[in-house]
Structures are given as structure tokens and as C-alpha cells.
Amino acid sequence: MTRPAIAFVASRTEEAQAALAQISAQYAQVPLAEADVIVALGGDGFMLRTLHRHLALKKPVYGMKLGTVGFLMNQFRMDGLSERLARAQSTVLKPLVMEAVGESGGTATSLAFNEVSLLRQTKQAAHIRVSLNGTVKIDELMCDGILVSTTAGSTAYNLSAHGPILPLGADVLALTPISPFRPRRWRGAILRAGTEVKLEVLDPYKRPVSATADSNEVRDVVEVTVRESRDTTVSLMFDPEHNLEDRILNEQFAY
Structure with a gap:
């Protein structure tokens, strides 16, 4: 399996910065412009900032939850990231x-x-x-x-x-x-x-x-x-068992 070229970004929280140091040492990191995928570590607020900040790069973004709210994120796990990225499903959003x-x-x-x-x-x-x-x-x-x-x-x-x-x-x-x-x-x-x-x-x-x-x-x-927007899109990547479509559907049955 070909390993994707990954660029990591993280929120400024102590937890996210500690995870960034660990995960970037475990997986080879490339500059943002050379990445196949951007992996964002943080919460939903940081994910939105990442989408805005790097929109021009047209790179898919895979988030891992290290924040208060993580509706747009996947669960954080250090191991198996390359395999998770290979299995991930893309959701295209129009702003x-x-x-x-x-x-x-x-x-x-x-x-x-x-x-x-x-x-x-x-x-x-x-x-x-x-x-x-x-x-x-x-x-x-x-x-x-x-x-x-x-x-x-x-x-x-x-x-x-x-x-x-x-x-x-x-x-x-x-x-x-x-x-x-x-x-x-x-x-x-x-x-x-x-x-x-x-x-x-x-x-x-x-x-x-x-x-x-x-x-x-x-x-x-x-x-x-x-x-x-008629000409701007962004791709978010989700683990198949936690895709965004199912999360939104399940919110209709929350009580």
C-alpha cells in the first residue's frame, strides 16, 4: 500500500501540540503544498479555521478530535493512520x-x-x-x-x-x-x-x-x-463507521 504524503496541523492547545509532536515523529511529514492530505488535530473550530486557511491548496482534510467539540472530526488514535486514510470516505462541502x-x-x-x-x-x-x-x-x-x-x-x-x-x-x-x-x-x-x-x-x-x-x-x-458558492468546494475525509452523513442523520434521533 502506498503511504499518502501527510501534512499535520494542530490547534494551539497543550493536548493538540503534544499529539502533533508524537504523531509527526511517527509518520513522515511533508510541507503543506506537497501533501496528499492534511491531517488536522483539534476541535471543530480549528477544523473550520483549517478549511479557510488552506482552501487554496485544494487538499482533502482529515480531522482527529483533540478539542471540546468534534462533529467534523474522527476519533484520535496514534496507530494505523495510513490505513485509516486509505479507507476514509470523502464528503464534498460547498461553502x-x-x-x-x-x-x-x-x-x-x-x-x-x-x-x-x-x-x-x-x-x-x-x-x-x-x-x-x-x-x-x-x-x-x-x-x-x-x-x-x-x-x-x-x-x-x-x-x-x-x-x-x-x-x-x-x-x-x-x-x-x-x-x-x-x-x-x-x-x-x-x-x-x-x-x-x-x-x-x-x-x-x-x-x-x-x-x-x-x-x-x-x-x-x-x-x-x-x-x-458556485466554484469553491472542499473535501472532508471520515472513517466509514463515523461518516458525516450518518452523524447528521443520527442527530435527528437524539434525545
């Missing part, structure tokens, strides 16, 4: 593209593999107009915020906000309000993945709102457009 316009008129563009969320910055509720593909669906949503989630991210913040769990590969997005006050009965929507979501902040000076794509925050936004 969201967030275009956020600030009060000054400048535009910031970011990618999100989990979700794009808008949140109020002060004690006052946010007032947001919601449009889909250029058509206004809600004139004024009064809420703490609103988010757009991918299928892979639907079990994260989206689920905590009582949004739906989306099957992996379903080609849909979740649009979920956060603590909505008006309209009282609206609890969100499931959208086709190709839908362009436009979120306009009403009265942004009195009721300021921030927008976050994964961990990249933009403050004092006046308008945010979200759509699925």
Missing part, C-alpha cells in the same frame, strides 16, 4: 458566500462552511427585511438575528436556534430566525441551494447589526447577501 455592506458603503466578502448569521449588537431587537431572489418575503422581521445554514452546518448554531437538521447532499439551505418576536408564527424556511438571500438592516444606526461567516465578523452592516 456559502457572504457579501456584507457596511455603514461606510464598503463591501466585505467571506466564505462560510457552517453558517452566515446576523446578530443585534445592542439591547434593542434587530429589524431586518428578508428577500429571496429579489422578492421581498418579510417586510420587517423583529428578532435577535437570523442565519443561513449549509447542510453540514445545520447541526451547529442552526440547530441551537431551533432550525431544521438538513440531510447531507440534500441541495438545500436553512433560513432560521434567532429569537423572533414579529412575525410571531414564522419559524424559518428550507430553501433551494441556489437561492440568493438578501437581508437588509432597517434603522441600522439605532439598531446596529453584525454579520458573521463562520468566525469572520463584520460589524455595523446595512445589507448582507448570501448564496452558495
